[in-house]
Amino acid sequence: MKIKLKINNQDKIIDIRPDEMLLEVLRKNGCLSVKHGCDTGSCGACTVLLDEKPILSCSYLAAKAEGHSIITVEGAQKKVEQISKYLVDEGGVQCGFCIPGLVLTVMSMEKELNNPSEEEITHYLSGNLCRCTGYSSHTRAIKKYLEEKK
Amino acid sequence: MKQVNKSVPKIDGMGLAKGKPAFTDDLADSNAIIVKVLRSPHAFARIKNINVDKATKYPGVECIFTHKDVPRNVFTRAGQGYPEPSPKDKFILDEYVRYVGDELAIVAASTDEVAEQAMKLIEVDYEVLEPVLDFEKAENNKSVIHPEKEPYTMFPMGFDASKNIACTYDMHVGDVDEVLKNSEVVIDKTYYTQAQAHVAIETHSSTAYIDHYERLNIITSTQTPVHLRRIIGEALGMPINKIRVVKPRVGGAFGGKQQIHGELFCALVTLKTGRPSKCIYSRKEVFESSFSRHAMRLNIKIGAEKSGKLKAIDLRVLSDTGAYGEHALTVFMIAGSKTLPLYNKVDAVHFGGTVVYTNHTPGGAYRGYGAIQGNFALESAMDELANKLNIDPLELRKMNMIKEGETSEIFKIMGEGGEGTAQIIESCKLDYCLKRGSEMIKWNNKYQNKNKKVIDDKVRGIGLAIAMQGSGIPNMDMGAASLKLNDDGFFNLLIGATDLGTGSDTILAQIAAEALNVPVEDIVVYSSDSDLTPFDCGAYASSTTFVSGNGVKKTAEKMKNLIISEGAKHLKIDVSDTIFDGKIIKSKDGENSISLKEISKGWLYNYGQAQKQLLAVDSYVGKKSPPPYMAGFAEVEVDTKTGHFDILNYTAVVDCGTTINPKLALGQMEGGLLQGIGMAVYEDVKYNKYGQMLTNNLMNYKIPTREDVPNINVEFADSYEPSGPYGAKSVGEIGIDTPPAVIANAIFNAVGVRITDLPITPEKVLLAMKKKQIK
Ligand code: FES
Ligand code: FES
Numbered sequence: 001m002k003i004k005l006k007i008n009n010q011d012k013i014i015d016i017r018p019d020e021m022l023l024e025v026l027r028k029n030g031c032l033s034v035k036h037g038c039d040t041g042s043c044g045a046c047t048v049l050l051d052e053k054p055i056l057s058c059s060y061l062a063a064k065a066e067g068h069s070i071i072t073v074e075g076a077q078k079k080v081e082q083i084s085k086y087l088v089d090e091g092g093v094q095c096g097f098c099i100p101g102l103v104l105t106v107m108s109m110e111k112e113l114n115n116p117s118e119e120e121i122t123h124y125l126s127g128n129l130c131r132c133t134g135y136s137s138h139t140r141a142i143k144k145y146l147e148e149k150k
Numbered sequence: 151m152k153q154v155n156k157s158v159p160k161i162d163g164m165g166l167a168k169g170k171p172a173f174t175d176d177l178a179d180s181n182a183i184i185v186k187v188l189r190s191p192h193a194f195a196r197i198k199n200i201n202v203d204k205a206t207k208y209p210g211v212e213c214i215f216t217h218k219d220v221p222r223n224v225f226t227r228a229g230q231g232y233p234e235p236s237p238k239d240k241f242i243l244d245e246y247v248r249y250v251g252d253e254l255a256i257v258a259a260s261t262d263e264v265a266e267q268a269m270k271l272i273e274v275d276y277e278v279l280e281p282v283l284d285f286e287k288a289e290n291n292k293s294v295i296h297p298e299k300e301p302y303t304m305f306p307m308g309f310d311a312s313k314n315i316a317c318t319y320d321m322h323v324g325d326v327d328e329v330l331k332n333s334e335v336v337i338d339k340t341y342y343t344q345a346q347a348h349v350a351i352e353t354h355s356s357t358a359y360i361d362h363y364e365r366l367n368i369i370t371s372t373q374t375p376v377h378l379r380r381i382i383g384e385a386l387g388m389p390i391n392k393i394r395v396v397k398p399r400v401g402g403a404f405g406g407k408q409q410i411h412g413e414l415f416c417a418l419v420t421l422k423t424g425r426p427s428k429c430i431y432s433r434k435e436v437f438e439s440s441f442s443r444h445a446m447r448l449n450i451k452i453g454a455e456k457s458g459k460l461k462a463i464d465l466r467v468l469s470d471t472g473a474y475g476e477h478a479l480t481v482f483m484i485a486g487s488k489t490l491p492l493y494n495k496v497d498a499v500h501f502g503g504t505v506v507y508t509n510h511t512p513g514g515a516y517r518g519y520g521a522i523q524g525n526f527a528l529e530s531a532m533d534e535l536a537n538k539l540n541i542d543p544l545e546l547r548k549m550n551m552i553k554e555g556e557t558s559e560i561f562k563i564m565g566e567g568g569e570g571t572a573q574i575i576e577s578c579k580l581d582y583c584l585k586r587g588s589e590m591i592k593w594n595n596k597y598q599n600k601n602k603k604v605i606d607d608k609v610r611g612i613g614l615a616i617a618m619q620g621s622g623i624p625n626m627d628m629g630a631a632s633l634k635l636n637d638d639g640f641f642n643l644l645i646g647a648t649d650l651g652t653g654s655d656t657i658l659a660q661i662a663a664e665a666l667n668v669p670v671e672d673i674v675v676y677s678s679d680s681d682l683t684p685f686d687c688g689a690y691a692s693s694t695t696f697v698s699g700n701g702v703k704k705t706a707e708k709m710k711n712l713i714i715s716e717g718a719k720h721l722k723i724d725v726s727d728t729i730f731d732g733k734i735i736k737s738k739d740g741e742n743s744i745s746l747k748e749i750s751k752g753w754l755y756n757y758g759q760a761q762k763q764l765l766a767v768d769s770y771v772g773k774k775s776p777p778p779y780m781a782g783f784a785e786v787e788v789d790t791k792t793g794h795f796d797i798l799n800y801t802a803v804v805d806c807g808t809t810i811n812p813k814l815a816l817g818q819m820e821g822g823l824l825q826g827i828g829m830a831v832y833e834d835v836k837y838n839k840y841g842q843m844l845t846n847n848l849m850n851y852k853i854p855t856r857e858d859v860p861n862i863n864v865e866f867a868d869s870y871e872p873s874g875p876y877g878a879k880s881v882g883e884i885g886i887d888t889p890p891a892v893i894a895n896a897i898f899n900a901v902g903v904r905i906t907d908l909p910i911t912p913e914k915v916l917l918a919m920k921k922k923q924i925k
Contacts, residue, residue, distance in 0.1 A: 032176040033169020035401070037351045038433040042848035045351055073169035084167035088159045091813035094821065095651025096166025097351045097401030103167060122856040129848070131349050131402050132651050134820035135856045137813075 003066040007031065008075025022048070022057040022065055026072060033073035033100040037129070044128035047101035048072050054108045056127075073100040079107060086141035086148075094132035102128045106142060118143065153663040154876045157813035158670050161656045162399065162649075172399035174371045178357035179426035183212050185415050186265040186429075188255040188272055189439055190247030193281035193509040193841025194293065197245050197274060202255065205271035210264035213422055214272070215256040217243035220418060224300040225385045227410035228476040228514070229374040231626055231687055233304035235567025237316050237475035239296055242385055242414055248295055248473035249509050250842045251438035258419040258427060281509035281841045285470035286447065288314045288506035295473060295507040307479050307567060314507045316475035319483055323559050324498030326451075329462035333453025337535045341450070341527040342907035343890070345470070345835035346443040346828070347845070348516055349853050352401020353436045354411035357428035358420040366417060367394045371401065373408045373648050374688030379680045385414055386421075393417075397678035403650040404825070405515035408690050409441055409476055437846040441514025442835050444481050444505075445470040448527035458541045460496050460550045465489075465527065467503035472512035478505040479567045481513065484520030487570065488777070489528045491558035492618055493550045499560070509841050515690060517825065518886040521619055526908065529615035529891030533898060542597060543895065544588055547580075547616055547781075554578045566691075571624040573774035577879065579805035579867035580616055583781035587614070587803040590863055591783040597899065607791040610798070611900025614783045617887035620775040621871075621880040622693030629698030630684035630769035631705040633662060637754045639746035640672040641709070646686025647698035648678045652882060653814040654694045658702045660810055661875050665706030667732030684767060692778070692880030695810060699875035701770035709766035713746070716764060720749060720757075776871045778806040778879045782823075782888030784860075786896040793916025795897060797827065797860040804884065805867040808877030812866065815881045819864045822885020828854050830889040831909050 004013050023046045026034045037045030046058040049071040073080050083103050109124045202214045220242040228236040259265035280293045296311040303309045308318030356370035375395040383390035412429030419427040446469045453462040471478035486501035536543035562572035596612045634642040643662050649655040659673040717735035718728040721742040736743035782802050788795040809815040832852050836844045845851035870877035898904050903918035
């Protein structure tokens with residue numbers, strides 16, 4: 001079947017199987033920043049923004065994305081760079097596999113929460129697992145980013 | 151020092167954050183054939199018959215391999231050096247399946263869906279056998295897990311497949327039984343450590359293709375590309391000059407990617423079809439069908455004087471290697487060799503035990519590599535001793551622990567499966583680590599105030615442990631590098647060392663930059679390509695900073711000398727009168743000079759018969775393995791009604807020599823500590839009575855999330871290791887070692903109960919408290 005949607009601000013008509021998940025479709029269409037980390041919707045590596053809200057693309061039917069706008073890290077390079085600068089400076093990007101999904105979630109948190117506390121930050125981002133860093137560097141980086149953005 | 155001991159941002163950090171295609175699956179050909187593996191539903195069975203006729207005819211299926219179609223060469227997937235210290239007990243596919251998830255058949259198809267459908271059409275007739283699922287009953291069990299005749303070991307390690315024994319080992323210094331008998335106090339305890347899963351967020355991934363030289367190229371998420379090339383050649387019976395292994399970015403590894411996974415399956419499919427293929431494991435496959443930490447039973451006896459002076463330690467270990475023996479011997483030996491030297495002043499010490507086969511998912515390399523298991527037993531027992539003697543555990547450590555300038559006989563006796571290497575400890579700041587850590591967490595106040603009620607039913611407690619690791623395998627692990635000078639005066643640094651997200655590309659560039667006195671930006675790094683980069687054993691055994699780092703330092707110093715000697719020729723001055731400061735090559739009086747920028751261009755373009763390519767290559771093999779050390783402390787708050795506990799603070803003070811990149815070293819520590827906390831209190835690979843893994847997904851197997859992170863404080867001791875590159879030792883593993891013992895000790899301090907089997911759960915704490923009340 002064919003669906004019409006926006007990927008990274010570009011209108012697309014793409015051919016999908018009805019049972020295909022958005023993750024596969026995005027990767028096939030060049031969005032390789034979207035990662036596959038689990039089979040159970042538990043890791044957050046596949047996070048993308050659908051109409052500016054984070055969703056897990058591994059468990060979201062591509063067909064449901066019809067008419068919606070998807071943003072991946074490929075389509076938000078400038079913003080991603082602004083946030084990631086802090087992550088990189090704090091040593092928060094180790095293997096980097098979890099980072100695209102994390103950064104997109106941070107982007108949505110910024111819109112949703114005003115002046116979040118550390119607790120609110122870790123809660124908001126808790127669906128994005130990272131096995132390398134122990135998270136502390138992420139928290140330091142994100143706090144600094146939000147602080148300096150003010 | 152300008153470029154080292156400096157927090158340079160990780161050189162690939164921004165590119166990865168911006169989602170550049172850098173991981174195996176990103177690099178696979180978009181038309182790659184999909185490789186899937188049909189896996190055993192039984193813990194132990196013999197395949198009486200396997201029929202793939204229907205599956206092969208299914209539209210879209212490219213080819214299917216069963217044990218009848220693949221070379222029958224016995225090998226080990228351990229991914230170690232040569233000769234391997236693991237039993238060779240694995241075939242690509244075999245007529246036996248030895249655990250739930252073991253490989254039965256390889257299916258190659260145009261899409262995932264076709265492969266899945268085809269797998270359902272494969273008919274297997276099993277003779278189901280009685281599995282061995284209790285590792286304490288494995289030895290001499292009537293079920294023999296490896297009845298085949300081919301398995302062997304490359305050197306004696308007590309391997310006896312007929313008894314389900316993968317290996318045995320025994321060593322002693324002095325007469326332990328005698329010294330224990332004469333000790334004023336003896337602690338005699340048994341501890342259990344569980345299997346832990348690595349859970350790198352990128353699952354095991356590999357892809358293969360044949361290039362225009364008709365060679366097999368494998369891109370794979372691995373820690374050990376060069377060992378992999380050798381092992382693939384061995385398993386397929388093919389010359390290794392036909393194989394190239396490239397490691398792209400790796401999405402976390404932690405030891406899990408030292409072993410071989412789907413590489414052989416891709417190789418088989420691509421060799422047969424001539425087309426690109428890829429094999430991306432599902433999370434379930436990673437849990438069930440790769441490797442986990444070896445579960446162990448550790449019996450420990452410590453003998454001491456009433457004063458607290460240790461007299462003897464006896465550590466006996468039983469380790470579960472699961473269905474295959476990858477790292478069976480070495481992980482088990484490290485439970486002793488990287489713990490017992492902490493207390494080097496005993497009169498007698500004994501270490502020994504057995505590693506058994508069971509029908510579990512195989513054990514494999516995992517950060518900490520036996521040291522975390524050994525540390526839990528040793529440092530819990532030390533706490534029990536302190537309690538029995540009524541001595542502050544901090545004082546007990548201080549009285550007995552190893553100090554700078556000392557040695558332990560164990561270094562010489564125990565090595566990588568065989569004899570070790572004697573060494574004098576030239577850097578050990580354990581005394582500082584303990585002192586500083588105790589200040590940071592306010593040990594003195596808190597330890598005395600044990601069982602301190604805070605609110606309602608909540609009480610607090612505090613615990614500590616010390617730990618050591620190593621820095622590579624001496625006289626065996628080698629790291630090599632090459633540096634090429636380009637026009638405009640920048641360099642290509644080629645290294646075999648494998649960056650797993652650890653930041654080794656960055657710190658090795660820093661080391662080269664420091665030796666050449668140039669900015670890090672002038673070092674362009676390319677790593678881990680078996681065709682292009684010099685040899686490196688790979689990233690394991692905490693070797694990269696120390697071994698590969700020393701290799702890079704030697705290479706860069708060679709390049710510097712080359713620039714000086716060739717520069718002197720160009721300037722027509724004496725070499726002894728020539729200096730290179732990173733920018734300018736000049737005579738000491740400064741009269742003759744030329745910039746590196748200019749001369750490098752001339753050497754490549756304009757100097758006629760004097761044109762030349764400057765290239766330096768060197769390699770390094772450690773003569774010793776200087777241990778990093780640390781002291782870990784935790785404060786916990788236990789709810790006496792429910793057994794629930796929170797870790798309030800975790801403090802770690804670490805001696806890893808001089809850090810090359812403090813921020814990246816901190817990242818290694820914080821990441822290691824949280825994985826260690828995961829092992830201590832959350833993570834547990836569990837099976838049901840049929841040997842099926844219950845924790846085969848991230849919903850049932852919980853790794854710590856952001857919300858589980860206690861307040862963690864890490865500091866580095868001021869330390870300099872003379873044999874390390876610019877004073878550095880390793881830092882990749884040491885962080886994981888202390889949490890199990892530290893948290894067990896803190897809980898004891900809080901509520902007076904001792905948890906001896908990991909993980910430490912609220913249920914266990916509650917039950918232990920109830921039991922104590924009844925008594
Ligand atoms: S891939 Fe893990 S949540 Fe989507
Ligand atoms: S940086 Fe490796 S998983 Fe987060």
